[in-house]
Amino acid sequence: MDLTPQGVTRAVVRRANAFGATPISSRSVLSRAVPRPGDHDGLAALRRAVGGKVVLVTGASSGIGRASAVRFAAAGARVVLVARSEELLTEVADDIAAAGGEAYVQSCDLTDFDQIDALVTKVLDRHGQVDVLVNNAGMSIRRKVQHSADRFHDFERPMHLNYFAAVRLTMGLLPRMVEREHGQVINISSWAAVLRPARFSGYAASKAALETWSDCVQGEVLDDGVVFTNVRMPLVRTPMIAPTKLYRRVPALTVDQAATVVCDAAVSRSRRVTPLVAGWVSFWESISPALGDQIRKNAI
Numbered sequence: 054m055d056l057t058p059q060g061v062t063r064a065v066v067r068r069a070n071a072f073g074a075t076p077i078s079s080r081s082v083l084s085r086a087v088p089r090p091g092d093h094d095g096l097a098a099l100r101r102a103v104g105g106k107v108v109l110v111t112g113a114s115s116g117i118g119r120a121s122a123v124r125f126a127a128a129g130a131r132v133v134l135v136a137r138s139e140e141l142l143t144e145v146a147d148d149i150a151a152a153g154g155e156a157y158v159q160s161c162d163l164t165d166f167d168q169i170d171a172l173v174t175k176v177l178d179r180h181g182q183v184d185v186l187v188n189n190a191g192m193s194i195r196r197k198v199q200h201s202a203d204r205f206h207d208f209e210r211p212m213h214l215n216y217f218a219a220v221r222l223t224m225g226l227l228p229r230m231v232e233r234e235h236g237q238v239i240n241i242s243s244w245a246a247v248l249r250p251a252r253f254s255g256y257a258a259s260k261a262a263l264e265t266w267s268d269c270v271q272g273e274v275l276d277d278g279v280v281f282t283n284v285r286m287p288l289v290r291t292p293m294i295a296p297t298k299l300y301r302r303v304p305a306l307t308v309d310q311a312a313t314v315v316c317d318a319a320v321s322r323s324r325r326v327t328p329l330v331a332g333w334v335s336f337w338e339s340i341s342p343a344l345g346d347q348i349r350k351n352a353i
């Protein structure tokens with residue numbers, strides 16, 4: 054057996070995947086999420102998974118959503134781009150078209166349920182189905198709870214966008230997936246849902262809520278060919294984290310690396326994609342919550 058840290062990691066990941074209990078993706082480990090240069094196998098696998106299929110990505114105007122949409126389109130998917138900014142979405146669609154891909158712009162404020170319902174109708178009328186839904190649009194808040202004393206919206210806003218919007222959109226698209234016995238819902242969750250770090254109570258709770266909802270629904274559609282994948286994304290260098298100066302000194306994935314993680318999830322159809330570090334913390338916390346509290350207290 055290979056006893057180097059990489060070898061042991063690989064063995065743990067293989068064993069976890071084999072048992073299906075904790076399907077940790079080997080590609081999700083921070084240092085290993087780097088796309089291999091000339092990764093023709095990866096692109097070919099993605100082509101087999103999404104070529105000619107309809108992939109709807111929310112939050113496609115920026116960051117992880119934008120990079121993922123471009124990568125899905127490069128693999129031959131018909132990509133539906135959703136966000137509020139029509140101008141930015143059109144830029145992304147133009148880039149995709151210039152590279153020979155196919156993309157459709159659907160601007161929508163996902164905090165408005167009527168707009169979500171209208172989006173579902175338009176997309177199903179035009180494309181007939183959505184094969185892969187990527188619930189990526191989201192917002193984050195990093196604030197101590199005592200500083201939110203007069204700001205209850207610090208808890209309402211993340212729930213509205215990160216949880217209720219994703220549930221509403223999924224509810225709209227799920228019946229067609231079940232009818233066709235085919236589909237995948239990829240939730241761009243966060244390792245915060247596992248680590249539950251101090252100062253992220255509103256954000257982490259909203260991500261954990263979506264994961265829990267999805268896991269419950271998975272039990273109902275287990276035999277219908279529909280898979281829910283919770284991607285517990287680590288830190289990614291995007292406009293979302295730009296306001297936090299501290300993060301400039303902390304290692305983070307690039308958007309392209311994050312897009313690789315998302316696209317790998319479409320290929321593997323794993324139920325969960327968890328950075329190993331979050332998996333280990335979760336394991337130790339199950340043995341000693343007090344240890345988890347110390348990690349949380351010192352987390353960034």
Ligand SMILES: NC(=O)c1ccc[n+]([C@@H]2O[C@H](COP(=O)([O-])OP(=O)(O)OC[C@H]3O[C@@H](n4cnc5c(N)ncnc54)[C@H](OP(=O)(O)O)[C@@H]3O)[C@@H](O)[C@H]2O)c1
Nearest residue numbers: 112114115116117136137138163190191243288289291293
């Ligand atoms: N960056 C990280 O370190 C990190 C780590 C873990 C998880 N994540 C998760 O990854 C996802 C993407 O984050 P990101 O870092 O790529 O952020 P980002 O660059 O700030 O992009 C956020 C996207 O969400 C869209 N959006 C925001 N509010 C919306 C609304 N009301 N209706 C429709 N679209 C809306 C934005 O487009 P418009 O403004 O045009 O609407 C934008 O396209 C989020 O769910 C985030 O929680 C990020």
